[in-house]
Amino acid sequence: MRFMHYLRALRGIMARELLRFVHQRERFVSALVRPLVWLFIFAAGFRSTLGVAIIPPYETYILYEVYITPGLLGMILLFNGMQSSLSMVYDREMGSMKTLLVCPLPRWYLLIDKLLAGVLVAVLQAYTFLLIAWFYDIQAPLEGYLTVLPALILSGLMLGALGLLLSSFIKQLENFAGVMNFVIFPMFFLSTALYPLWKIQESSELLYTLASYNPFSQAVELIRFALYGQFNLYACLYTSAALIVFLIIAIIGYNPSRGMMQRKGGPAA
Amino acid sequence: MPFNSTPALTVAGLSYAYGKKNALDRVSFTVAPGECTILLGPNGAGKTTLFSLITRLYDSREGRVLIAGHDVRKESSRALAQLGVVFQQPTLDLDLTVLQNLHYHASLHGLSRRRADLRIREELERQGMYERRKEKVRQLNGGHRRRVEIARALLHTPRLLLLDEPTVGLDVPSRKAIVDYVHQLCSDSGIAVLWATHLIDEIYGSDRLIVLHKGTVRADGSIPDILKTAGAETVADAFHTLTREAA
Numbered sequence: 001m002r003f004m005h006y007l008r009a010l011r012g013i014m015a016r017e018l019l020r021f022v023h024q025r026e027r028f029v030s031a032l033v034r035p036l037v038w039l040f041i042f043a044a045g046f047r048s049t050l051g052v053a054i055i056p057p058y059e060t061y062i063l064y065e066v067y068i069t070p071g072l073l074g075m076i077l078l079f080n081g082m083q084s085s086l087s088m089v090y091d092r093e094m095g096s097m098k099t100l101l102v103c104p105l106p107r108w109y110l111l112i113d114k115l116l117a118g119v120l121v122a123v124l125q126a127y128t129f130l131l132i133a134w135f136y137d138i139q140a141p142l143e144g145y146l147t148v149l150p151a152l153i154l155s156g157l158m159l160g161a162l163g164l165l166l167s168s169f170i171k172q173l174e175n176f177a178g179v180m181n182f183v184i185f186p187m188f189f190l191s192t193a194l195y196p197l198w199k200i201q202e203s204s205e206l207l208y209t210l211a212s213y214n215p216f217s218q219a220v221e222l223i224r225f226a227l228y229g230q231f232n233l234y235a236c237l238y239t240s241a242a243l244i245v246f247l248i249i250a251i252i253g254y255n256p257s258r259g260m261m262q263r264k265g266g267p268a269a
Numbered sequence: 270m271p272f273n274s275t276p277a278l279t280v281a282g283l284s285y286a287y288g289k290k291n292a293l294d295r296v297s298f299t300v301a302p303g304e305c306t307i308l309l310g311p312n313g314a315g316k317t318t319l320f321s322l323i324t325r326l327y328d329s330r331e332g333r334v335l336i337a338g339h340d341v342r343k344e345s346s347r348a349l350a351q352l353g354v355v356f357q358q359p360t361l362d363l364d365l366t367v368l369q370n371l372h373y374h375a376s377l378h379g380l381s382r383r384r385a386d387l388r389i390r391e392e393l394e395r396q397g398m399y400e401r402r403k404e405k406v407r408q409l410n411g412g413h414r415r416r417v418e419i420a421r422a423l424l425h426t427p428r429l430l431l432l433d434e435p436t437v438g439l440d441v442p443s444r445k446a447i448v449d450y451v452h453q454l455c456s457d458s459g460i461a462v463l464w465a466t467h468l469i470d471e472i473y474g475s476d477r478l479i480v481l482h483k484g485t486v487r488a489d490g491s492i493p494d495i496l497k498t499a500g501a502e503t504v505a506d507a508f509h510t511l512t513r514e515a516a
Contacts, residue, residue: 005379012376016362016369023364095358099421102324103377104350 009105010113017117031079031125035072036132043068055196057228069138070224071193073126074216077156080122082184085163089170108251115164119156126152144227151226155219158239161246168253191217215242275338277302277429277461283332285318292318293484300463302428305455307472308465310481311512316465317357320433324354337428353422357433359414363407367398367417370406371424378425392420396450412443432464436471469505480511487511
């Protein structure tokens with residue numbers, strides 16, 4: 001019976017996230033417009049200036065649009081992770097987080113369910129983006145569309161866990177702008193999403209080191225290889241390790257005896 | 270142990286501080302099944318802190334909270350399974366329908382689809398809201414939203430219902446309807462209610478009263494007991510005396 005309870009809660013949380021997603025069409029559209037602008041405008045503009053040599057997993061010279069497609073998939077997952085984080089802070093401020101946290105299931109399980117629900121939505125967006133890119137002639141091998149799924153899920157979980165972690169430390173909704181400046185932008189620009197590591201190394205050894213340790217870089221590489229039917233073990237281990245670390249800190253952050261719910265909950269009444 | 274002999278809620282020696290500021294100081298009381306207990310206190314008395322500790326949103330190492338005999342720290346799942354809560358802030362998802370909101374809650378409490386359908390129907394019909402089940406919550410007025418929240422809190426048939434100033438911001442008829450309904454619940458279904466408020470007109474003559482002020486229990490008992498303790502003729506006078514003397 002207990003197992004069924006866990007399963008029903010997971011299904012309920014996922015269904016709610018999907019329903020909210022369906023109801024907020026503008027969220028879906030804006031989540032897609034962002035990477036599409038990068039693909040159609042930015043990448044097209046930089047096509048001639050940023051030459052990409054043959055590097056694995058690519059076997060020939062590729063167009064810049066092809067190079068940044070996995071990076072833009074990462075971008076979708078990154079923004080979704082942060083969006084979930086934002087909605088957690090919002091839910092907490094508005095009180096609906098409380099109804100989740102007072103249900104009779106372990107808090108770690110509820111947070112993981114919330115994470116999985118966010119990833120479900122992010123993966124749907126990523127596939128919609130891949131479909132549009134396909135019509136734009138950016139086409140991976142057919143099997144790549146299947147092998148990229150676990151990579152998207154793992155990367156989505158890692159970035160969602162980062163969002164969860166941040167949400168446990170962000171005191172108010174207004175502070176979310178700081179997340180944009182201090183987390184999303186540095187993570188995205190200091191990664192292999194837009195340029196390969198060797199290009200970064202040519203410009204700066206420091207930036208190269210930072211980019212190679214950036215978990216977002218590893219998530220992007222995991223997706224890049226998986227999209228071409230290849231498995232990047234290092235990227236997979238690195239992303240998994242980051243997921244575990246972020247998740248543990250987030251769960252501690254939401255623990256009632258140690259965590260942030262307590263510290264930020266000043267004497268309301 | 271027979272069903273009715275276990276208090277629905279036991280709070281024993283509970284203390285809590287925000288940094289150095291004491292919010293609750295050795296608070297103790299029990300709520301018996303079928304009892305409607307009003308937790309009366311001015312703003313800042315510690316009512317919401319107390320509710321946060323009972324619901325385990327906060328945690329305190331000083332003192333204990335037992336719901337239907339289960340310790341919220343040691344057996345939190347069992348304890349929380351017996352608890353229904355209506356928070357001060359509205360917590361329904363405005364973009365979802367009444368039904369979708371209630372199904373979400375039912376799934377968090379592990380109710381099967383069939384059981385959830387049945388309970389949702391029962392609770393909504395009891396409050397005359399079943400016809401509106403397919404409407405988005407955004408379309409409902411404040412009073413109706415509160416009714417849905419009460420229905421939601423009761424779906425999993427808890428032994429204890431907590432209400433944290435649920436009538437704040439509602440018009441007089443909506444307030445009266447909710448106050449009447451909750452009192453009816455106590456007498457009809459035997460559920461224990463702990464209702465936090467600072468509005469004296471929400472108290473019925475048969476209610477038990479706990480006066481909380483500056484984090485301590487100033488008085489606890491039936492209304493005649495409280496009036497006697499305070500040497501007052503009305504609850505309003507008693508409340509005024511108890512919270513003024515202690516200030």
